[in-house]
Amino acid sequence: MLGDGALYGVLAEYDTPGELIEAARKVRDAGYTEFDCFSPFPVHGIDEAMGIKRTILPLLIFGGGFAGLLGGILLQWWTNAYNWPWNIAGKPEWSIPANVPIAFETTILLSVLTAFFGMWMLNKLPQVWHPFFRLERFGRVTDDAFLLGIEARDRRFDSVATTQLLKDAGAIAVENCHLDPDPASRTMPGWITAFIVSSTAFALIPFAIAAKARNSHSSEPHIHVFPDMDFQPKYKADAASDLFPDGRANRGQLAETVARGSLNADDTFYRGIEGGKWTEGFPKQLEISEQLVRRGQIRYNIYCAPCHGYDGRGSGPVPQRVAAGGGAWDARNLVQAGGPVVKMPNGQLFNTISNGYNTMMGYAHQIPPADRWAIVLYTRALQRSQNAAVDDVPQEELGRMPMPQMQTPAAPAGAGSAAPAAPTGSAPAAPATPAPAPAAGSAAQPENK
């Protein structure tokens, strides 16, 4: 089998690592360049003896690591600070300390990949064939053999002289190595090449599909590989269902039934009606107090003020925004002296809050009845305060007010003559509140700020 093809080189065996080093030095001194030593472990000192130049691998790794560092920083900056800035708890969008760990890991990762693949690349491995593998002796190099091979292509190579040189260097055996006569044995088998090429091509298909999808438009719905988050097994409002005869997922209220806690039999409290008419007073279960006025103020400021304004004059933020947009719309002025809202019975005002009026929606689903009554009470106080005269202020409070600006507090409301009429307009509040003026006044004060 051996000796069939051309001579590839000679292979000499030495007994110990030390002898291999000595032999390598002699071969190098003799001027050979195309030679190599083979050993089961890295023999220290042989690099120098053979004259191996230091590898450029560390430089490559440095480059890889630097690219990893740069790439890691760039990735984080581009995704989190530039392409889609994320506000996380008000922290700066780009702050190096939080990005150090990932930049560090990418640095290490790319250095490691460069070290691993760079080493094999520089070593020209993997290689599926080598002429020396044809020698039985070469099979022991991974066990206990220390070998030195000189290739025939070295310009100093001479079959006899080279063999003699190796023997003089202390070789225990020297043998010739011939190439396999079949050139096909010196190339990658065709099926391996085909496998590598085809699997690489297959691996690229998903990326090609993704790239195509990103650069084209489609009216088709998504492909749902895992549909569980897109299509959840549940019924939404007004959906169809086979479960019930009427085919609806919604279960309506059964006839002649009332849901627990939803009887709402008290007409005055729930609907503002007393004896078939709008109630003028307040439901008896409510205790009229400053506390309730304050509660009403809070609810009013949340639900009513956006349109009606904090002062009830109907120009809250929403109308202001309309005006800013070039339109003209005001909400109802709730406090206009002698206006419809001032004249409205308490029950009707309650009903308006509950069910809405014109374009105003009902708030029954958002504000519980007791709070709606609190808003009614506060609205009354607001009407009183917005139309108050100096006479309405108690004597002891009067001294604490900045008088020069107070000549006509009701002046902005329009007609000065309406001022005295205001208290009578909201008469229903009066019987329930023994001293409404101070209560209303103090309740209305905070919102003036």
Added chain:
Amino acid sequence: MATEPVIYEPGKAREAFRAVTRDVAWVAEAPKPHKAWLGALGVSMLMLAIGVYSIFVLLTTGIGVWGNSNTVGWAWDITNFVWWIGIGHAGTLISAVLYLTRQSWRVSINRAAEAMTIFAVMCAGLFPLLHTGRPWFAWWMLPHPNDMDMWPQFRSPLMWDVFAVSTYMTTSILFWYMGLVPDLATFRDRCAARGEKLKAIIYGALSLGWRGSARNWHRYERAYLILAGLATPLVFSVHSVVSFDFATSQLPGWHTTIFPPYFVAGAIFSGFAMVLTLLLPLRHLFNLKHIIKEEHIEAMCKILLATGMMVGLAYATEFFIAWYSGNLYEKFAFVNRAFGPFWWAYFAMVSCNVLIPQAFWFKMVRRNVVLIFILCIFVNIGMWFERFVIIATSLARSFLPATWSYFTPTIYDIGLFIGTLGLFGTLFLLFFRYVPVIAMSEVKGAMPEAHAGGPSKGGHH
């Protein structure tokens, strides 16, 4: 450690090298596997089957099958994640840090320790993946262009974890494989010499055509040194990042700056205990006592003692800071740890991690393999409890007493944990039988015979 000049006798050095190859290859070449090995593999695969079933139930039903609740949202899943990844760290430490510090005794155990790292990281990775609830969307954690125009939030420690653990996994596999190549070439050549063609082709493909060329060795050693240099900061960063998952939160008991060094010390501690737990029986079973020597085991016991005391110092420091800070919540968290509803876990942790390893002060103990094996089992248990104590007790008693709760594992928590033990055992046993279990080329290079024959080069190592 200076190498003694070796008296040169023809064939003597090669005889020594051959003996190493023979003894290591024997583990894989024995025609019939050892009965104990078969038994252990059977048990491991049974445990693995339990784990597969637990995962099946988990995926088809949901995270609700675990004992996790709104209060204790991280429990066994994260406990096991941190425990496994900590175990993995000893492998890198042995292969990289001890390499850089020229501790030549590492060559007898580094291959097995690195394999342990890879298998432990595989087990660890399962937990956060399953913990997400929909592991098939795990790729959302990787930055990729998508139709939601969303990118990962890189300022979150959980994202750091993704990068740290996957970098660690990649590095560990490449480092391990690179070290394996020359030894796989040994197996290839032995199979070829015996005429086992199929095996020779498989080992041949895996060994990439390695032929022990000095020019290749030169670059190989460079790459190995640099990889060791890269793996060293990496291993410290990985467990530091894992500890950031806790330390960057506001929770008393988690929110401490001591966590990174504390976690890394614990990782090394648990990892060395696991190395010993694995190697002591296998060394006995496969006649490797002359390669994995008593001195090596003793050195590992000393590392266990040192890291165990570091961990103990961390426990004490935590308590001191809780008192010294004057922070009500911090104080409560630690008093609760020791005397609260999980007192038994804390007690198990302190006795296994701090008290029991004190036995390693005595040489008598460090030379008694049976005793070492038992003590290491305790350390493994203790380190698991450490992770559990940190995670569960802190969550179960956070700021709001109304949310206080207790954690009880379900059978699926337990099943999955058993499953990872089975996965780890199965992989490790298969590795032991089919892959060069000891780094032959490194052992040979560290032998005094490696310097035989030339002009005396004593002292060079």
